[in-house]
Amino acid sequence: MLQCSVKMVHVGVLFSVCLWQRFGVFAVKSVSVTEGDSVSLNSDLTEMMDYDLILWRFGDENTLIAEINVMADRMTVYDDDPDGRFRDRLKLDDQTGSLTITHTTTEHTGVYTLLMTRNLSKSFRLTVYSRLPVPVIISNSSRCSSNCSLVCSSSVLSVCDATLSWYAGMSVLSSISVCDLSISLSLPLEVEYQDKNTYSCVLNNPISNQTTHLDINTLCRHTCAEVHSCGSIEAVIRLVLSAVVGVATVILLVYDIRSTRGGD
Template identity: 40%
Template sequence: MYQDVTCVDLASQISQNSLRTTLLFQLLNYCTGRNGFQQESFAQFPRLQHRLNCLLFTAGEEAVRLQELEGNTVTIHTGLTGVQNDTQILWLYGSEKADVNIVICQVFRGETKTEYNRDRFRDRLQLDRGSGSLTIRNISREDSGVYTLQIIRGSFSVWSFRIKVYAPVSKTVISKAEKRSRTSNESCSPVCSVENGEDVTLSWYEEKERISSISRSDSSEHLHLPLNRTFLNIYTYTCESANPVSHQTTQLNIAELCDFNSDQSSVHCCGTVEVVVRLVLSAVVVLAIVTVLLYHFTSRTASDGGLARKSLLFTAGEEAVRLHELEGNTLTIHTGLTGVQSDAQILWFYRSEKADIKIVNSQVFRGRINTDYNRDRFRDRLHLDRSSGSLTIRNISREDSGVYTLQIIKGKTSDWSFRVKVYAPVSKPVIKNQPGSRSRKHSVSCSPVCSVENREDVTLSWYEEKERISSISRSDSSEHLHLPLNRTFPSYTYTCCSSVHCCGTVEVVVRLVLSAVMALATFAVLLYHFTSRTVSQTG
């Protein structure tokens, strides 16, 4: 077809013929010896080869993206095996578009010849002919760009790879901010700083949860991020600088950074471990005192079967024990009692916003134990253990949520209260792409959003590996929960989780305080009884 024209003329004709793919392959076959033209002649026309490369890559599929740390050795794996010996292999490179030959490997007169571009990459390139993979040693940020592999053997195959090389992030530095106004309660305000770079993010972590972060496109300015927390001794705080391939962390040493021994008045906040140790020691001391006093008291009131002791422990009217259960399960409300007297009367009451009823009545009449259950409300789902007073509820439902009160009557009445909350199983979250496209300047065209049917105390969360990075909950259960994954380069494993939230840190602390108050109240009652008995004996 093209016997009387040169390859340059052919390229010119094709460029004027709407870049037809068929003509391109005919030109390729012609210039590589398929139609009698010598293969070495193709290398004699660098301008022709450049034009051919440009024509073949005008459509260009999206390149595979790779990220690497500066100074490392990177191998661009093609995934191929057993490339034929007579195949011509070309690697091209360009910062925006691959247009410079860096590797040419072909067979000429039975001998394999491989030429490397030593002006640009010196001696840092290595080709694997068996797979076509390319290794770059001591890669630098200047090596970022598009790498294109061409394998020519009858047909023409192309692979593209876009490599982004990053410098290691700098070490973070934690310093103390300038003094605030006298009206501020914070006498020490840590600030974390780092030298900014491409795609660098600076973050504060409270234990393992990220609480704040900052990043800027202007890499000429340093990044500064204050730690906006009032009590710095309660948790462990860590500052991290990171880019897609490296990270650096610095842990906050508040004692070293902030001078708490200055002349100014300050408040000492003990850490989590110290709080737990103090609570445990306090509990041990209180239990020891209570045990001694109870031993003395029970020696006097053993004939009451131990119920008088229990009545003393619960006369302070403490907050009901809280229990949480999943709808459809079997729940046993354990009382912690053993050996309840066989002639004691046991009553269970149920109270909610819609009902206040007696649900169990067990007593001894003429030497026979009679136990009556409320079958209108709970049908045949209740069972009483007389030896401990524990109550079992089968197939529990959300309508069974409420306060359950146990009364044991034997001369005097002892009360125990339990607040039961029953939850429905949470729905399975669904991940979809957020509707609406982003701006063209944004490199990510997919924005995942996790959604779930909202219910009581339901929390929807995103996890990056095992770390929770965002969450949402709403009291209005009529609306679905929606939570977008705000990540620019989602290169980790992300999991969306819907769960029922029972109680937070504040609620736990409140319950510990209430428990301590209960222990003190019990101690006061027992101490009063002991002293009154001693006074009566001395009198």
């Protein structure tokens, strides 16, 4: 826990810290970003005053990660954390006190608290979402099947935040979202070979999506051809068998006639 001591030279910040310890932050602003992007947590100040003291803290441990002390002419980022989470990623705006986190990862998800002399406190709940891959559609049809069987799949880092869905036009046909970090998402679909609908597979989270459109003519073409060829092959086989039987019948008939004449 933070200690309210005489070492805090700014009474305003001291009061803010004590009040925050006792009652917590009154309002939390939600901020979302995709992994790898930068995000700025704004203090909403337009300029720094001579008496300003700003502290940025992170997480349940209330770890101090950045500080601006105008009176002491000091601006410091504490990014030498043991796990390297913030190393070379923190930037302070010396005009406004806003904090920027660059090259974000999912490890930066959490609550950031701003304590400052003027306004008691602000809090930001930052959520960093994994960057979504493009879903892949493959054909899973058996030989000479009546329908085209398809599977859309995608491997994501945090499937709790992602949903995989099949769409027909703008309508959702099916979807799946399983909170298990050890598996990939997959979703089956069966369509008729002559289906004229527009299908797509969509992987999405609260702030982004990736879409793959189904090309029936490409994925179902070979299987569809096999379906037609099965009928053609069967007809050819029947024709050949009929011809063989016919020829055999003729040969037997000729042989029988010759045998009869020879006996005479």
